Amino acid sequence: MIRRFYNEVTLAENAGGFQVMLDARAVKTVGGRPQIAPTRALGEALAAEWRRQGEKIDPQSLPLRDMADYAIDIVASGPAAVAEGLIAYAETDTLCYRADPDEPLxxxxxxxxxxxxxxxEAAHGISLTRVSGVLHRPQPPASLAALKARLAALQPFALAGVEAMAKLAASLVIALAALDAEGEDAPLALWQAACLEEEWQAELWGRDAEAEERRARREADFLRACGFARLARV
Known part of the structure; x- marks a missing residue:
């Protein structure tokens, strides 16, 4: 931790976006680029992290700052590569892989x-293949192309949030559904759907405190990434 070096946190308009100011110092990314949020709402959320700091700055309490840095320094410089990586989650999406029909799960x-x-599927005009068991079956190329086009249309901040959600949920479907869902409770319901198999195992064999703690942390990370992506939408 380092000692807090500023008194006032404000938000300034810059280059069509919003940049946090610590006194007269504009916040930059780890890579040295101006940390400019695309919306005022996200800018205010970033500013709130800095306002919550005490006498010492705790880097772990600035997760939105870290996500903004990643969006600017990494995603913005190669969005096509990020989108391509996310298509892998669609190819093996959790929601498409089911237990055998004779199993209670x-x-x-x-x-x-x-x-x-x-x-x-209806919202995106696609069809996805359901699979029973563990053997891989390819998804329709047209559906993957449509999802890739959807990802390509996202600006870097939203794409960064979707990437984080997809990794946590092992599902691009869940990530994109959370981005577009209406209502404050929808992202949590989608996360709980992604955790269906974990919950099933816990019901069968009992709950492990460490496993529950890990899942709670992942849930918080998922909801934070979702909030980040939704606040970034212009």
Whole structure:
């Protein structure tokens, strides 16, 4: 930790976006670029992190700052590569891989996942292949192309948030659905859907405190990434 070196936190308009000012010092990324948020809402969220700091600055309490740095320094310089990496999550999306039909878990997956997946397909005009068991089956190339076009249309901040969500949920469907979902509770419901198999195992074999703590941290990270991406939308 370092000692707090500023008194006032403000938000300044810069280059079509919003940049946090620590007294007269404009915040920059780790890579030395101006940290300019695309929306005032995200700028205010970044400023709030700096305002919450005490006498010493705790870097771990600035997660939105870190995500903004990643969006500017990494994603903005290679969005096509990030999108291509995300397509891998669509090819093996959690919501598409089900237990065998004669297993009890399959019914739970069908009940919770199928409406989400069908709604996602309808919203994007695509179809995705459902798989029972662990053997891989390819997704339709046209569907993957449509998803890649959707990702290419996202600006770097939103794309960074979607990438973080997809990695945590092992699902591009869940990540994009969370980005577009209406209502404050929708992202949490989608996260819980992504954790269906973990919850099933916990119900069968009992809950492990360490596992529950890890899942709670991942949930917080998912919701934070979702909030980041949604605040970044112009």
């Amino acid at each position: 399959h019914a739970r997956q069908q009940e919770m996942w199928e409406p989400l997946l069908a709604s996602f």
